Amino acid sequence: xxxxxxxxxxxxxxxxxxxxPKLPGHTHLNSIRIDGDISLGGLFPVHARGHDGKPCGxxxxxxGIHRLEAMLFxxxxxxxxxxxLPNITLGARILDTCSRDTHALEQSLTFVQALIEKDxxxxxxxxxxxxxITKPERVVGVVGASSSSVxxxxxxxxxxxxxRKLAHV
Numbered sequence: 001x002x003x004x005x006x007x008x009x010x011x012x013x014x015x016x017x018x019x020x021p022k023l024p025g026h027t028h029l030n031s032i033r034i035d036g037d038i039s040l041g042g043l044f045p046v047h048a049r050g051h052d053g054k055p056c057g058x059x060x061x062x063x064g065i066h067r068l069e070a071m072l073f074x075x076x077x078x079x080x081x082x083x084x085l086p087n088i089t090l091g092a093r094i095l096d097t098c099s100r101d102t103h104a105l106e107q108s109l110t111f112v113q114a115l116i117e118k119d120x121x122x123x124x125x126x127x128x129x130x131x132x133i134t135k136p137e138r139v140v141g142v143v144g145a146s147s148s149s150v151x152x153x154x155x156x157x158x159x160x161x162x163x164r165k166l167a168h169v
Contacts, residue, residue, distance in 0.1 A: 030047070030095070030096035032094040033137075035091050038090055039092060039093055040142070040143060041092070041093050041139035041143065041144075041163075042095065043107060043144030045063060046096040048060050048099050055100060056098035057098070060099065063146060067146065075090050101149050108154045112160075141164040142158060151165075
């Protein structure tokens with residue numbers, strides 16, 4: 001898990017325009033994904049608010065990185081204790097809010113994508129075959145966000161899809 005954190009931070013620091021999605025209205029997803037039988041979501045202010053049109057600024061060690069590390073540590077401890085959840089592995093999808101309520105709201109939509117039914121019956125590939133669509137993983141609950149304004153906005157979206165939210169302090 002420390003390696004995952006290091007990769008997350010290094011990819012976040014190298015967020016060049018070439019690595020960003022080209023879809024309108026989408027920002028770069030700084031995220032960690034850990035596979036498991038059951039996935040939890042996480043929203044943490046790993047970066048400060050960005051300036052000059054950038055959603056994310058510099059790293060926030062105390063309030064961002066430490067909270068992220070706490071969730072990774074808890075997942076690691078739970079997954080390594082066979083008495084707590086026998087034969088079940090917890091996974092995670094952790095996203096960076098960049099200390100912005102609007103960015104956190106956009107990021108939280110990632111958690112509900114798996115719950116939205118998509119009709120792709122009329123979509124065909126150039127060869128006439130059906131496209132391969134990978135469905136995002138379903139999260140059963142979300143830990144975060146840290147500020148009240150962000151937490152309230154995210155909770156309102158998640159509540160519509162019956163995804164539980166746990167606030168942290």
